[in-house]
Amino acid sequence: MSRLDSMRRRLSAQIDGLNWAAEQVQGIDGDVLELGLGNGRTYDHLREVLPERRIWVIDRVLQPHPSCVPPAENFLQGEADDMLATLAKTDAKCALAHYDFGFGVKDLDVAEGARLSPLIAALMVPGGLVVSQQPLVGLTQISGPDTIDPERYLFYRAP
Template sequence: MSRLESMRRRLTAQIDGLNWALDQVADIPGDMLELGLGNGRTYDHMREYGDDRRIWVIDRQLNCHPSCVPPEDSYLEGEADAMMQALADRGAKIALAHYELGIGIREQDEKEAEKLSEYLVPLIAPGGLIVSQQPIVGIPEIDGPDTIAEGRYLFYRQPG
């Protein structure tokens, strides 16, 4: 498979996975969280197709398309561990988190996801979901939509 085809599969999985997850959390109270604003593509998708709930956004730098700059009061600029701690300190509860931090080096990205799980998992409301490119620990993994090949995108649900 070429890198171009691989990218197409990743984008399709992101769209299908986020659409599925948005539907799944429709009745779960809480905010949303975008971990890794980047260009702003997935944030924009959550904003476009989610309901009107608040979307917290974390990135160490603001580097997105001008149309995707989050509202100042929902954007936390800094390292993800410290920013998630700040969210916990203000009592935020998250119904849906999308995790796309990383630099594309598998071993390093997985290690970081494992380390950041201890900040992320406690933020998730009972019944809330994490949709992730990287493995998250400390929360049960669930099956996502049938259209996504196993392991291409990962889904987790907080018990309760």
């Protein structure tokens, strides 16, 4: 499969997964956590499908498309561990989190996901969902929508 075809599959899975998760968290109180802003496409989608929710965003740098800059009070810039710890000191609790960090090196990505998992889990409300491109630990893996290859995107429910 070409890299372009792979990207199309990834984007389709991301859209389907986030739409599915947004429906699943209806009726569950809590904010949204976007881990990895990048150019802001996913953040933009989340604010469209969950307009009533506060969306916290964590990333090392702020360089999205100008239309996708989160409000300053919702953006935590720095290393994920530190920013998750900072967020944990607030009253923020999340019904949905989207984990989109990655180095592009499988071993590094898996290690980072495992390291950050307890910090993410601590911010989730019971029954909240985490949508992730990387494997996480300490959360219950569940099946997502049938349109998504289970190896492409992973879905977790907070205890």
